[in-house]
Every structure is written in C-alpha cells, then in structure tokens.
C-alpha cells in the first residue's frame with residue numbers, strides 16, 4: 716500500500732491507522748503547500764487533489780477519510796480497529812463523519828481557507844470567526860460524547876483517528892485549550908506507539 720500524505724494534514728489520521736495494522740506500507744509525501752496535489756502525477760491517481768489518498772496492493776485507489784479508515788479496520792481484523800458490535804461501528808462512523816465533515820470541513824477550513832467561503836477579503840475575518848465557533852462547538856460535542864469513556868466507541872477503534880487529527884489541529888495550530896475529555900483522549904492517543912511513529916515520520920512534535 717501507498718499512503719499519500721502531507722505533514723500534519725488530515726491524512727495523519729489514516730497514517731496512524733496504517734501504523735496500527737503493522738502491515739507494510741509506503742508513506743508518500745505529497746506536499747500541499749507546494750501544490751503537489753495538483754500535479755498531473757497526483758491527479759491521475761486522485762482527481763479530487765486531496766490527501767489522504769490510499770493506493771492499495773492491487774493498484775486500486777481509495778479516497779475520503781471515512782471510507783479509508785473503515786476499509787483499513789475491515790481489512791486488518793488482527794489490529795482490532797473495528798468495534799465488535801454494530802452499535803460500536805455506528806458510533807465510530809458517527810464520530811469520524813462529525814470530525815471530518817463538520818469540525819474539519821466546516822470549522823477548520825473556514826479558519827485556514829476563508830477565501831473558499833467568501834470571495835471578498837472584507838468578509839474573511841467574519842468567516843474565520845464563524846469557523847472558530849464551529850470548531851469549538853465540535854470539540855465541545857465530542858467532549859460530551861467522551862463522558863465516561865476513553866474512546867469514541869468505548870474501546871480504541873478506527874473512529875478515534877478523526878478526533879485525533881482535529882484535536883492535533885486545535886492544540887498545535889490554533890493553540891486552543893482542549894476540553895477535558897478531548898484532552899484526555901488526545902493524550903491517550905499520543906501515548907500509542909503507532910501514533911508516535913506516524914507523527915515522527917511526519918516531523919510533528
């Protein structure tokens with residue numbers, strides 16, 4: 716397998732899941748700041764110009780964080796990334812979709828790419844402020860979900876990867892104080908050797 720990633724991007728969540736499996740994979744640097752996602756080489760793999768992009772061993776390409784996270788969990792059962800019950804799987808998908816589609820795409824993207832939401836520069840500060848509201852609310856919602864549990868679906872699962880990368884952005888990029896349960900989850904995730912290996916490869920503290 717080959718994971719196309721950019722350091723500190725949302726692909727970090729998939730990177731750590733691949734590390735959890737223990738399966739061989741190559742991490743291919745696709746530097747978003749340098750526009751590598753728009754190169755013909757990359758768009759021939761993923762015309763969406765996004766990481767994470769996973770090239771599987773049969774050469775087929777899988778995109779979209781939630782689909783990739785679920786596929787990894789389903790394909791490497793020994794890693795125990797798939798919750799054991801239907802309810803657990805539903806909760807893992809619920810948390811992943813909320814982290815990616817709301818906290819990331821609606822919140823963080825407004826803060827870092829206000830121009831994607833409002834063409835006029837005069838509106839950018841208001842767009843960023845709205846993004847920060849959405850991001851903070853997202854963390855507060857996840858904080859409540861984690862009440863009385865260590866991970867989003869009870870036991871550690873693929874559903875923890877989305878919350879991990881948005882927590883990383885909150886702590887390292889936005890300098891936010893994470894809410895108590897989210898901070899505990901973030902610390903537990905950072906203590907995992909697989910997470911440490913993924914972060915080290917991406918050059919993250």
Ligand SMILES: N[C@@H](CCC(=O)N[C@@H](CS)C(=O)NCC(=O)O)C(=O)O
Pocket residue numbers: 724725726747752764765766767778779780781815
């Ligand atoms: N819906 C996609 C979103 C992925 C995404 O937004 N990735 C960002 C990095 S965090 C990206 O590749 N951005 C490059 C760009 O927009 O030019 C998913 O779930 O994988």
